[in-house]
Amino acid sequence: MAVQVVHYALDGTPAWGVVHGRRIAPLSRSFASTADLVGAGLDEAWASVPAQATLALDAVTLLSPVTSDRQFICQGINYASHVRESGMDPDKIPFNTLFTKAPSSLASSQAEVVRPAHVRLLDYEVELGLVMRRAMTGPVTVEPHALHEWLAGVTIVNDISARDVQLPQVQFYKGKSYRTFGPTGPFLLLLSPAEWRRWPDLHMRLQVNGQPRQDAYCGDMIFQPHKTLTELSALHDVQAGDLIATGTPAGCAARAPGKFAMWMMRRVLSDSTKWRLFIQKGLSNPAYLQPGDVITASIRTDDGALDLGEQRNKVVAP
Template identity: 55%
Template structure:
């Protein structure tokens, strides 16, 4: 059975870690200052806990992001077939894994407000499955579904908030996605058993805005699965326990490509860059799916049988 761990504080106290048992929390005694510290030195203590050790009511605790800001925040883009199709891309023509990073300072909690910067109008959401590294990798390794659990420690919920009016015209993923608060993570770290790691494809991703379902898909729709991506990343640079990989988003984002292939071709080939983006922004101004101040988002990832449940995020959009 999967182990569920949270990071929390009591009042103005220092951050702590604890095991979650229903609506109660069993605090860990160790001082684990980072997610990497917890994974390397605290999971054994967490696994030894029992429900009888849980004395703190979850409702009375302040939830903190379970991935700390010292860790790498690595991301995949264009990784769900359904999302590629809504973006005007044939998934059968994708021949490489799109990798980028978000600033770790964008990480925020699974509850509360997300601030829309004053100059941003096209604010979008991207619900993603987060995979948290479990061991140090300092050279190329071969990872597959059978040994993924030896390299990855936990799963979590990620929302890759994106300012499309920065990201798209500037072709700058990092800039458009790295504002403070643009990376809600949590509420939990869920540590699956080796058998449960093989159920990743059954994880059901759902996101609603003001009660309307916007995203509803399964992790099995990924093109490049976590094992493949970690194998590729290991050939590029070092990875550390606690580093976070966000694995892409299913269909349903606010931003979509023009439905007309002729129009899309004309925008790419016949119109200047300045004119193309002027037309794009004019069209997107009519798109009511972008996040507005006052909007309420709820995001969850769990298997339909409930055996793997990464919890829910609840956020409200506010204007800077």
């Protein structure tokens, strides 16, 4: 049965534990990072039982289960529904889009999301996060049935994005890396080999102020986890505890313009005019996040057997 690991602070001291219902069974050791937990704490987490749960979940402050010393790797345009709403054909996506996000953007599942003063088009993206179990320092071929050999577990990621920085400046890293732009958790869900085969059944949902915005299954991914791990291993060292956010489905605030508008933007308008009009139109779109908005996000199977918990993050001004 899957294990919900939580990173928390009690009286200012960080610790790790296993969640049983609404209580936590603290792990006996203090791990400084997600890498340390993955390297030396998984056996104890798997062996945890409800009788050891001595701490109320509501009595602690939740922390990100991925610590800021880890790499934060992301995939873009990786869901067929999101590709279609962006005006493209998912059958014609020729390559896996990979980029990085600053680990300093990691925040807890309950942290406030700070919208920088110069950002006006703030967007959300619920994503399934993969947490590495072991290092990949050279090319390997990861088989679909062998995810458990390379991955420790999964978590919820909200890839907050400043679209008026990311798109006009063509800077994914800059537009997605402001502090608090990576709410993660609440749980690192450890999966058995059999449970790893159920990742396509994970159901992602995101709401803003109670209004549904995103609702999709992870099985809609174009480049599946084993393919992404295989490709990453050939170009980039990945370490235990590193985070890979696997892309988002349809429903973001940002929308592709119509076909005529796309033709005009590509053939008639200058870049400066194109992006000025993009921002101007975006300012009239109520789906973009405003200070005071509350984002909730969850990922779980419909039968509840695999439950990554729920995020609740309020957007605030600096």
